Amino acid sequence: MTATALPVPVVELSGAAVSVGGRTLWSGVDLTVGAGEFVAVLGPNGVGKSTMVKALLGLLPLAQGEARVLGRPVGTGNPEVGYLPQRRSFDAQLRVRGVDVVRLGLDGTRWGVPLPLAGRFSARARAAQARVREVVELVGATAYAHRPIGELSGGEQQRLLIAQALASRPRLLLLDEPLDSLDLPNQAAVAALISRICATDGVTVLMVAHDVNPILGYLDTVVYLAQGGAATGTPREVITSETLTRLYGTPVEVLTTSDGRLVVVGQPEAPHTHSERHP
Numbered sequence: 475m476t477a478t479a480l481p482v483p484v485v486e487l488s489g490a491a492v493s494v495g496g497r498t499l500w501s502g503v504d505l506t507v508g509a510g511e512f513v514a515v516l517g518p519n520g521v522g523k524s525t526m527v528k529a530l531l532g533l534l535p536l537a538q539g540e541a542r543v544l545g546r547p548v549g550t551g552n553p554e555v556g557y558l559p560q561r562r563s564f565d566a567q568l569r570v571r572g573v574d575v576v577r578l579g580l581d582g583t584r585w586g587v588p589l590p591l592a593g594r595f596s597a598r599a600r601a602a603q604a605r606v607r608e609v610v611e612l613v614g615a616t617a618y619a620h621r622p623i624g625e626l627s628g629g630e631q632q633r634l635l636i637a638q639a640l641a642s643r644p645r646l647l648l649l650d651e652p653l654d655s656l657d658l659p660n661q662a663a664v665a666a667l668i669s670r671i672c673a674t675d676g677v678t679v680l681m682v683a684h685d686v687n688p689i690l691g692y693l694d695t696v697v698y699l700a701q702g703g704a705a706t707g708t709p710r711e712v713i714t715s716e717t718l719t720r721l722y723g724t725p726v727e728v729l730t731t732s733d734g735r736l737v738v739v740g741q742p743e744a745p746h747t748h749s750e751r752h753p
């Protein structure tokens with residue numbers, strides 16, 4: 475009898491540690507993430523959440539342990555990995571349309587160079603247009619995607635940027651604080667959208683976030699980073715008063731609401747600016 479091959483994990487970290495400038499940010503991180511899972515990377519400011527994304531992109535070598543993405547050692551320029559970096563904003567005067575920004579996710583290097591007339595009607599161009607339409611619809615941005623991106627709200631811009639990252643059909647999407655600067659209803663809406671993308675398209679999403687509450691109901695796995703330690707597992711395993719108090723070094727309480735949802739109270743607030751990097 476032939477044994478059925480187990481699916482290859484999308485993200486695997488084993489005994490992983492990262493150092494910058496000779497300082498260890500986090501260590502001993504073990505994580506296995508499968509297809510279609512929604513994972514949040516959480517923890518206080520400066521603990522190294524973005525650095526974890528950079529390590530998975532192959533931009534920063536691990537100091538210890540091993541990192542594999544889609545069964546292979548991490549490397550740069552993997553077309554199966556989509557990435558949305560932290561803190562993007564568009565100038566209010568920018569006239570480029572939302573759909574053009576999304577299209578950049580397919581052929582970024584050719585942006586702004588008009589195709590020759592014949593090229594505009596080629597099968598390839600038609601397929602690209604169809605894909606842009608499809609992802610714009612998927613993120614619910616059809617109504618405003620033809621407007622200049624600079625005129626759109628933060629939440630609308632964020633949806634179009636997620637569409638851009640999805641355009642090339644990545645199997646892993648790395649999002650660095652995509653909810654930053656969104657109001658609470660928009661944070662919940664974008665979290666619901668990401669969860670839908672995981673479920674319907676089988677895309678694995680690893681997202682850095684500050685506040686766990688708006689996304690908690692959608693997460694399969696959480697990674698809490700803290701100085702000198704880390705905890706990974708399902709929200710129910712990791713999000714406990716005891717674990718978060720230990721990781722943050724300050725009292726954090728986890729409550730269960732009458733309808734069974736977890737709520738984290740007392741998690742240190744994220745400052746609006748990164749004072750140590752942007753005085």
Ligand SMILES: Nc1ncnc2c1ncn2[C@@H]1O[C@H](COP(=O)(O)OP(=O)(O)OP(=O)(O)O)[C@@H](O)[C@H]1O
Pocket residue numbers: 494495499517518519520521522523524525526748751
């Ligand atoms: N290339 C680098 N060289 C030196 N230090 C760095 C480098 N990149 C990051 N750091 C430092 O590593 C630490 C972790 O940075 P990182 O951006 O990963 O934190 P974070 O948890 O994402 O923070 P935040 O919540 O504030 O966005 C910070 O102290 C930062 O200044």
